[in-house]
Amino acid sequence: MLGPGAALPPALAARAAAPGSPEAAEAPVVAGVAQAWEGAWGELERLRQERPVLVLGADARQLRQVLRHAPLPPPMRGEPAWLLDGSRWHRLQA
Secondary structure (H helix, E strand, C coil), X not given: CECCCCCCCHHHHCCEECCCCHHHHCCCEECCEHHHHHHCCCHHHHHXXXXXXXXXXXXXXXXXXXXXXXXXXXXXXXXXXXXXXXCEEEECCC
């Protein structure tokens, strides 16, 4: 999930499909901003059961909107970068 102004690294972007697209079910990466996930209601919740969720630049409010049943990550200053694997958050650092 991408927050405002966040972008996937080029290697991931080349393998990504949009939420709700026919390719999303088989794509190794499904990437979208909060509004795209809201439009594909429930898809991110379903996908996170099968694979980790990378969160770049999204705030807690955006996460609550699309990851309704997931725990929220701890607060983080600056540009948030997290990996949600099952019900555990892992902080990503450059």
